[in-house]
Amino acid sequence: MPVRTPRQRRVLARVAPEQFVGRGEQLRELTALGSARAEQKGLLLFAAPQSGVSELLRQTFDELFRQRGGPTPVYFAFARTDAATTAAARRFLQTFLTQVVAHRRDDPALVSATPTLRTLLDLAAPQDYEWVERLVQDFERAQGEGDERALVRLCLGAPQQAAAHGARAFVMFDDIHAAEGLHGEVALGPAVAQAAAQWGAPFVIAGPRRRLLDLLNGSLPLAALEGLRRLHLDRLKEADARALVEGLAQRLGVALNDETRDLVVQQLEASPYLINAILDAARAKGAGLTSFREFQGLYVDELLGGRVGRRYASVLEDVAATPALRRGLLRVLYESAAHPTGKVPAEVWMKRLGADALEFERVVRLLHMHELASFHATYVETTPSTPWRDFLRVSYRLQVAAEPRALVVADTLVEALKRAPQTMARHYRRESALGLADVLRAFNFQRVPASLLRYDRWARAYRGLAREEAQAGLSAETDALPLPQVVHAASCASFHPPIAQLCDEERCTVAHGFESGAYNAGGEVVWLAVEVESKLEAGRALAELWLERLEQVAQACGFDRVRFWLVAREGFSGEAAELLSERDVYSSGREQLEHLTALLSGAGAGGSGEADEFAIELPMTEDAELIAAHTVEQIARRMEFEPEAINKIKTALVEACINAAEHSLSTERKIYNRFRVEGDKLVITVSSRGLSVPVTLPENGVPADKNGGGEGTKGRRGWGLKLIRTLMDDVEFERVDDGTRLRMTKYLRK
Amino acid sequence: MTELPETPRPSQGPGEVAVVYAGDYVNKMSGQRIERECLTRMERGCRALVINFRDTELVNSIGVSILLGVIDEAERRGARVAFSNVSLHTLKLFELLGLTRLVVLADREEDALATLEEFSTTPPGH
Structure with missing residues (x-):
């Protein structure tokens, strides 16, 4: 007798449901798609690297398996170890039948077993016996005939056969990119998409977002995938990543303090994979995470010989199969990472790699897919991810420069410790930024009191008043300023990189918009807004300096009609406000910005102490x-x-x-x-x-x-x-x- | 923190002396209130200001910076500033930060008024 599924028992998932954080929204959407009430439709899941897409799909599987009553959840991940399309197709058929039989019998233990097709036939429920038997027989015949196309078609058609006999399934394909490059006559990726579209049942195709996008624009049959929902899985939000670190630390018995937790999240860029690796390493070594030093020690060990290092190394092995090519790749990646812009012309890459055009194209395409580098036709840019660049640095020094390991370890540890306060400082600065881009995006043709964008007026009328008094005054103002509608807002540095040397990325924004309802050339306008760093009122010289910089940006980018907006937390000195008024530049302090934000949104050391x-x-x-x-x-x-x-x-x-x-x-x-x-x-x-x-x-x-x-x-x-x-x-x-x-x-x- | 008391009404006309009362804690917010009051008085023609610290228990450095701004502004406009009723501790703080060199100090408000009276009735430029 099969054992019934306990309520929260894990089947495929690697973490308990209550410890799976930050993906509640996506999990709900996927389980709804696989529920009994769901209409037939598919979903494309675009995953950022190390965003935990596989665990999300496994959690979905478990949730649907426990729920019962709906379609059978099926999870299948393509793997390069299959080597050939026929092997992958056969493994799919076996996985599909195993999970269908397990679900129909409510026997979760069967999911992780690897029964033969004949054993599955014996285990199949009576109502399924006939179609399972026919499928197994057809498979054995196709295999015997050596017809690869027929075999692949048969295996991928299994869900359709099952549905025709009342066994509806919800199939989730993971790692679709691994279906490429398998040996065989059939291109498996397009074949999967084509087959899934004909099943008459919901399905998910998941993979690295860049590759999935390329496939959609290239080899995948667009007609079959038209109208599918697209879901994007990005990095965890920082709050979720903090919760993940805390949960793991508690579960694994790793001592943790808040400061180190925050550094873990920042340095590991909220990656669930990297966080899991570090916490696992801490548990294995009996180490704690109660100081930056402890964390950096574990981090460096992980880079040099732990899961983190092995993960990156395995991707590099995949990208560059031969040791010589891998060394060359390490060298160019390291050199381009060390380059001030991080970018190197594609020709230089080809030359340094000693690869022909075909090999070069394959290498950069794979790096691009894994988001370890970006290929922009004429140049290649190494991704500015801290763990990745740290890995490159240590690997280059050890494998290319052949430096002593002890020296590399010591240097990396020292550098990591020195960098930690800067990492946190960058985080605090980012968090404390006033969020001008969001404010600009909320403009949407609204009209606001002119005092909110004219510091001289604000200072005269409201400086020193309580918030409520200022609010009352603003409500009574008759001079209203019409704001444009912003259609695109991004950091100034993304338009004009040199500005990044002068201020944090999030403190200077370029916003493209229209001043009138009609989208025509006459109404086009570009706002350049900057949060000026000044502890007190910003003075005239500082205001002039920033105006000059913004004018340079406007000129360099060829913006015709521009509007400058300077924001300083404590406002501007009288002279500065006068200058800005004369030059018709908008200016605000923090209080103005708070009022403006409210208006635009429509909202009018602990420790146990002794007795002494x-x-x-x-x-x-x-x-x-x-x-x-x-x-x-x-x-x-x-x-x-x-x-x-x-x-x-x-x-x-x-x-x-x-x-x-x-x-x-x-x-x-x-x-x-x-x-x-x-x-x-x-x-x-x-x-x-x-x-x-x-x-x-x-x-x-x-x-x-x-x-x-x-x-x-x-x-x-x-x-x-x-x-x-x-x-x-x-x-x-x-x-x-x-x-x-x-x-x-x-x-x-x- | 208590509210800043109202400035007495008689000190309104041009050339007269205004008295502004500081609160119990001179920080950014109450400093700005003092600043606002003083600027308003000067705009109305006052040429001398008394800031009375009779209720002040504590002053922080932000409050002091704002008071310095008031003194600078008064100087720019040719007005004088006196501090009265300053507690010993606050006085030491002002001394430490160099404020006492820039203002007239008086034990009582009346003394400050008497000192400034003469200045305020002297035509500018004399």
Whole structure:
């Protein structure tokens, strides 16, 4: 008697359903497609590399297998190990019959077995016996006759035969790209598409998105695939990737802290495959992930000899079969990755590879499909993925340059550790960007109060007012500004790469649109919007500098009608606002942008403390530092500090909290305060995650930045640390993996 | 944080002295309110300003930077600024950050007014 499927038992899936994160939407769509109520239709699944498409399909299989009642789920992945089309077709027939029989018998254990066709016939349910027997006999006959075409047609036609006898199936083909290159007369990819379209049952064809797209535009029979739903599977969202790391760490018993978790997600680019590999490696070695050092140690080991390295190496072996070609490929990939633009002309690649046109075309096509390089007809660009480029670097040094392994390991580890804070800083900067592209996309011909795009007007009317007061004023404004409809918005760097040297990609946007309802040349306009980095009001020189840069971009790109929009978090100095007004340039501060966004959307340190230790966690909100100040006041009073000393402690703490809030770009927006009474001294630590607060601020202002920010502030800011050092007895920054921890001490006796 | 008290009405006419009261915590928001009030007064013709810190317990560096902006603006317009009723701790902070060199300091509001009265009635340029 077959055993009935327990509710959550895994059949093909490799992780439990509750631990499969970030793909809920796609899983729902696929299971709906395979449900009893689904209409007959197919779906093309375009998968990004390492996006976990196979596990998504296996989860779909399990879910449908458990649900019962609907079509039989069938999962089949093409593999290059089949070598020949007939072998692949035969394996498909066997997989299909195995999974159909298992489902009809509700016998999940059968799915992972490899019964012969004759055994399957014995196991088939009585109502299926006849058609299964006929299929097996036909197969044996076709095999005996050596007719490859007939054999392939017969195997791929099995779902149609089954459906005709009431056994409807929902077939999911994975790794369709592996069907190419198999030896045989029949091109299997087109044959699969053609057959699936005739089954009269829903199906899925999944594969690497670039290859699937190429196939659709080339060899696949377009007529058969017309009208199919297309589903795109991208990388995991960062929040989902964090949940994946946490879930795996818990399941595998790997110690983890938040800082390292975030670095894992950033450095591994939210790839489920790479995350699984690192967590598995940690479990196998009994290592933790509670510091950047631990993680980078595991990462380097994985690159050099673990799953990650083997995965990339296996792709390279697939791309370049001979050792000589592989070494040549490593060399050109490494060199183009080291090139400032990452791009190398195709002719140079061919020459360096020593390959003929045919071989070169095959190599770059496969690299392109795996998204390890991009081939753009005239040049090849190595994909700027951190793990991939790290792999290239270590492989090149070991296999081409023949450097000592110990040296490569040590260098890679040191570089990875040095890079970690930059990786996190880049993440924080990206997260803290104001999202101008999204704001621009929401314009859609709406009209907004002119003050929202004219900083001089805003400053005159609303600066210093509470949000509600400003809101009321804006509602009463009669001067409305018509916005265009933006039809395309992308980073400025993607139009004009040199701008990437001057600001983060997401902080400068080019938006193409129309100013009037009719899409005609007269209404065309290009907005160039930039988020100017300035801690305080941006000054005139900075505004002029950015105007000049935007004008250069417009000229270089040949934009005719342009509109510039400068955004600075703290707004603009009077002189800058005047200049921008004179030049008819739009300008906004953060508050304006918040009002604008609302309008466009239609919405008018923990730890266990001892008895003499206190800890509070503050949100980074207006005046939260006062709560810390009042808390420390009570503690200092209890310690019998003099009132003057108490005031100094309070002021220093307020400054430390402000620094944390201003500099960190923390995404969690929290400040952790700890107050420890140690005999005759009070030790206060203020920590936050995010960017490190610059330890060596200039005495009179903000640190110099690439924009020359701070111009116009007349040295009025940047006193926080100086003040703290004056007011407290000992001040030092403690080293932390992520963010900043400032330790301040005040002695009773002084 | 308490609300900023209203500035007394009598100080309205050109050439007169205005008094602005700082709140208990001078930070960015309340600093901007002071700044706004002072600019409004100067636009209406005041040539002398008293900022009274009688309620102020705590000042942070952002608040100080805004006060410096007010002093710069007053200087640009030929107006004078006095601070009154500044607590000892706040005074030390101002000294540390160089504000006390730029303003008239008075223990009481009346003293500040008396000092500035003479200045405000002197025609510009004298």
